[in-house]
Amino acid sequence: MTDHATQLPHVTPRITINRAGLWLFFLSETMLFSGILATRFSLLGTEVHEDVSQTIGLVITSILLASSYTALRAEHAASSGDRATCAKYLWLTLALGAVFVAGVAYEWAEAFDAFPASTEFGTVFFLMTGVHAFHVITGLIFLAILLNNARLGRYDDDAWPVEAGVKYWHFVDVVWVFFYPALYLI
Amino acid sequence: MTILTSARESPGQAALLALAVLTGVEYVIGGRDITGAFAMLTLIAVVKAAVIVIAFMHLANVLRGSADD
Amino acid sequence: MNILRGLVGGALGYVVGAGLMMAIRSSAGGRAWEVESVTAGAWLFALSGWLLGVGVWRYWARGWFGRDVAPYTATGGRRYLDFDTDHKVIGIQYLVTFLGMFFMAGLFAMLMRWELMGNGEDIVGPDQYNSIMSLHGTMMVFVAVAATVGAFGNYVVPIMIGADDMAFPKLNAMSYWLVPPVLIALTASFLAGGYDTGWTGYAPLSVQSDVGGLFFNLAFFTLGLSSIVGAINIVVTVVTMRAEGMTWTRMPIFVWSIFVTAILSFIFTQFIGLAMLMVVLDRTAGTIFFDPAAGGSPLLYQHVFWFYSHPAVYIMILPAFGITLELVSTFTRKPLFGYKWAVGALLGIMSLSAVVWAHHMFTSGMAEALRKPFLASTELISIPTGLIFLCALGTLWLGKIRFEVPMLFALGVLFNFLIGGITGVFLADVPVDIQLQDTYFVVAHFHYVILGGGIFGLFGATYYWFPKMTGRSMSDRLGKVHFWWMMIGFNATFLPMFILGMQGMNRRVADYSPDLESANFAVSMGGFFLGTSFVIFLFNFIWSWARGPAAPADPWGSLTLEWQIPSPPPHENFTSPPLVLSDPYGYGDPDSVHADLARDGAKTVVEK
Numbered sequence: 001m002t003d004h005a006t007q008l009p010h011v012t013p014r015i016t017i018n019r020a021g022l023w024l025f026f027l028s029e030t031m032l033f034s035g036i037l038a039t040r041f042s043l044l045g046t047e048v049h050e051d052v053s054q055t056i057g058l059v060i061t062s063i064l065l066a067s068s069y070t071a072l073r074a075e076h077a078a079s080s081g082d083r084a085t086c087a088k089y090l091w092l093t094l095a096l097g098a099v100f101v102a103g104v105a106y107e108w109a110e111a112f113d114a115f116p117a118s119t120e121f122g123t124v125f126f127l128m129t130g131v132h133a134f135h136v137i138t139g140l141i142f143l144a145i146l147l148n149n150a151r152l153g154r155y156d157d158d159a160w161p162v163e164a165g166v167k168y169w170h171f172v173d174v175v176w177v178f179f180y181p182a183l184y185l186i
Numbered sequence: 187m188t189i190l191t192s193a194r195e196s197p198g199q200a201a202l203l204a205l206a207v208l209t210g211v212e213y214v215i216g217g218r219d220i221t222g223a224f225a226m227l228t229l230i231a232v233v234k235a236a237v238i239v240i241a242f243m244h245l246a247n248v249l250r251g252s253a254d255d
Numbered sequence: 256m257n258i259l260r261g262l263v264g265g266a267l268g269y270v271v272g273a274g275l276m277m278a279i280r281s282s283a284g285g286r287a288w289e290v291e292s293v294t295a296g297a298w299l300f301a302l303s304g305w306l307l308g309v310g311v312w313r314y315w316a317r318g319w320f321g322r323d324v325a326p327y328t329a330t331g332g333r334r335y336l337d338f339d340t341d342h343k344v345i346g347i348q349y350l351v352t353f354l355g356m357f358f359m360a361g362l363f364a365m366l367m368r369w370e371l372m373g374n375g376e377d378i379v380g381p382d383q384y385n386s387i388m389s390l391h392g393t394m395m396v397f398v399a400v401a402a403t404v405g406a407f408g409n410y411v412v413p414i415m416i417g418a419d420d421m422a423f424p425k426l427n428a429m430s431y432w433l434v435p436p437v438l439i440a441l442t443a444s445f446l447a448g449g450y451d452t453g454w455t456g457y458a459p460l461s462v463q464s465d466v467g468g469l470f471f472n473l474a475f476f477t478l479g480l481s482s483i484v485g486a487i488n489i490v491v492t493v494v495t496m497r498a499e500g501m502t503w504t505r506m507p508i509f510v511w512s513i514f515v516t517a518i519l520s521f522i523f524t525q526f527i528g529l530a531m532l533m534v535v536l537d538r539t540a541g542t543i544f545f546d547p548a549a550g551g552s553p554l555l556y557q558h559v560f561w562f563y564s565h566p567a568v569y570i571m572i573l574p575a576f577g578i579t580l581e582l583v584s585t586f587t588r589k590p591l592f593g594y595k596w597a598v599g600a601l602l603g604i605m606s607l608s609a610v611v612w613a614h615h616m617f618t619s620g621m622a623e624a625l626r627k628p629f630l631a632s633t634e635l636i637s638i639p640t641g642l643i644f645l646c647a648l649g650t651l652w653l654g655k656i657r658f659e660v661p662m663l664f665a666l667g668v669l670f671n672f673l674i675g676g677i678t679g680v681f682l683a684d685v686p687v688d689i690q691l692q693d694t695y696f697v698v699a700h701f702h703y704v705i706l707g708g709g710i711f712g713l714f715g716a717t718y719y720w721f722p723k724m725t726g727r728s729m730s731d732r733l734g735k736v737h738f739w740w741m742m743i744g745f746n747a748t749f750l751p752m753f754i755l756g757m758q759g760m761n762r763r764v765a766d767y768s769p770d771l772e773s774a775n776f777a778v779s780m781g782g783f784f785l786g787t788s789f790v791i792f793l794f795n796f797i798w799s800w801a802r803g804p805a806a807p808a809d810p811w812g813s814l815t816l817e818w819q820i821p822s823p824p825p826h827e828n829f830t831s832p833p834l835v836l837s838d839p840y841g842y843g844d845p846d847s848v849h850a851d852l853a854r855d856g857a858k859t860v861v862e863k
């Protein structure tokens with residue numbers, strides 16, 4: 001590959017450049033999710049459908065928040081070169097993320113009867129959970145790749161990929177922090 | 187290349203606890219019919235997001251790193 | 256070769272995605288095959304397959320699985336067909352692709368003017384006319400959004416700030432290679448019979464249109480992805496990759512304009528993605544975002560759409576402002592007048608552009624209370640725009656102007672955009688807008704802004720940087736003929752449209768009332784005259800690239816960094832990291848040095 005972005009010495013360290021790019025990506029995505037929230041309030045006002053399951057909402061929210069913590073531990077372990085711990089916590093994060101997706105899938109199955117996409121609430125519900133779940137699933141794919149490489153010690157010298165994947169996971173969590181009350185509580 | 191991850195000193199547990207408590211409060215508020223619930227929930231969501239962004243995502247790192255001139 | 260791999264990958268992706276969608280559909284108890292929902296779902300897979308095949312897998316993603324990435328072997332002309340990460344290659348890829356799209360869309364415009372030349376339905380029916388009009392508009396908007404930023408933002412900006420490449424070279428290549436799927440989607444749309452919604456794709460019409468409309472949604476969505484990735488790259492590059500001494504106030508104004516454009520782009524483009532997504536969901540998944548009968552809201556579409564598309568107008572025009580100021584200073588041989596004011600004006604336009612979108616909706620039935628604030632904010636934006644003009648005029652004032660071809664185009668931007676901008680103030684006025692909404696007055700206005708401003712800027716930039724990019728000079732004489740031909744043709748076409756609009760000629764119609772025939776005939780003649788001017792450009796462009804005389808390193812006597820290195824620049828741009836000493840506008844001051852390119856012992860790493 002002819003990347004010559006490394007040929008001249010840079011004023012700015014690579015890690016700073018990478019982080020700047022990642023955060024600008026988050027900022028950009030924040031606009032997408034703000035637009036979705038604005039759509040939700042524009043179409044529904046402050047109504048919430050009574051058929052959403054409060055229990056499932058609370059459970060999957062707690063699981064996603066917990067998975068952010070395990071992801072943080074994985075990043076911590078990767079940055080100190082501890083492969084085994086990093087892999088362990090990535091496993092945990094993946095498992096918790098998978099449970100979250102399963103929870104959303106269960107909600108969807110219920111929703112097809114309770115508030116299908118052809119209703120106001122259903123339209124908004126499927127948009128919000130769908131776009132969010134798409135990000136969760138891409139996050140799971142990243143985490144799976146990270147797990148594989150972390151176990152083989154490919155991040156011993158440079159833990160940036162772990163940091164990036166974990167930060168993305170946190171970001172998806174931040175989105176849900178706003179989506180949870182907007183879908184279940186208000 | 188130095189790895190600048192500051193997860194080492196991260197207040198991870200404290201942040202997780204705060205998130206759990208705030209989620210509990212949210213759940214309780216959501217389950218009742220009280221005035222001002224919308225404002226309270228919004229405020230809590232903002233605080234939770236700030237906790238994640240600051241404690242988990244280390245926003246300070248990027249702000250410090252790309253400050254220039 | 257890699258394009259073939261990309262096509263195979265895309266086809267495989269489509270098959271996998273379509274299979275998945277069909278499985279979901281049949282398990283939900285529906286008919287397995289239905290072209291729209293299957294294609295919409297499979298598009299994402301096809302896109303991934305295309306990207307992986309075209310080079311992401313070989314040169315990048317293999318590394319994620321612990322394999323060695325393939326060695327990059329393409330050389331010479333083949334690099335332009337490959338997944339090349341050199342920002343200079345990518346800039347040329349963008350330039351050629353979007354010039355091609357520009358001429359294609361121009362041919363559609365010729366068809367439209369042919370149809371409108373005489374009263375009655377001459378060559379196409381109303382549906383075909385609207386399809387042609389929609390494709391013309393969509394493609395031209397894509398050109399205006401992506402051509403200048405993609406071509407010169409990539410090629411020139413890294414060199415101007417003294418960097419050896421963009422911050423993320425592979426992402427940069429990826430953002431270019433997301434463009435061919437846009438072309439494929441547009442072609443598919445054309446083959447499927449097009450769509451009749453115009454480039455704005457207003458719901459609910461866009462929800463009901465034929466399958467061509469779906470491909471329009473997918474094309475716009477994909478171009479949005481490309482823009483976001485490219486824009487983040489540019490912002491990070493400008494923030495983190497500037498050479499030592501290249502402070503914010505020493506950056507060339509063109510870099511500032513691209514920087515501000517990229518900020519607008521990565522923030523607002525998400526909304527066009529959202530708008531397209533919601534239309535696709537309404538079309539295929541049975542949601543009711545824009546269906547008022549079921550509780551949706553067509554106005555919601557317009558809000559989301561214009562929340563992107565008004566800032567997009569500034570994405571189209573700000574690079575042209577940057578080029579104009581750059582050229583005016585270079586060819587007047589004077590420092591840029593009011594540099595800091597120009598930067599402030601760019602930032603002011605950036606901020607205000609977020610709060611003017613609803614001026615497109617004065618007649619669409621939104622709350623009347625919203626009219627006045629949007630009138631006010633829209634007229635406010637003419638203040639920073641006026642500042643840009645004052646900076647240009649202040650630079651020209653008492654200067655010894657060299658009327659080279661790029662300079663002619665810069666002056667063309669000033670002339671045309673003045674008319675476009677002032678008629679914009681008319682349209683921002685609610686009572687006038689209610690009269691003129693959907694007439695040719697609006698058509699004339701935005702063509703003066705985007706063609707007269709943005710595209711004249713694009714051509715100015717092309718003439719200006721062509722010697723740097725190709726190492727060859729373009730014919731000066733043909734360039735001048737092209738400019739005057741295009742300038743006269745442009746004004747002959749669009750100036751009468753203002754009058755047509757005031758006489759009540761509606762846009763987006765294939766036929767009109769007989770008393771407008773003579774004016775329409777004149778406009779068509781002007782249009783054909785304008786269209787033929789590009790033949791000269793094309794000849795000049797191709798012939799000069801192949802046979803033109805070798806260009807010196809700095810044919811224009813410009814001081815910015817890209818002119819201080821050979822034409823075309825070497826692979827790594829600079830042999831040693833430049834040390835920037837002052838701003839690049841020290842014209843008339845023999846002691847002024849913009850940068851030191853050959854400092855001794857230059858290999859020191861300065862890490863902050």
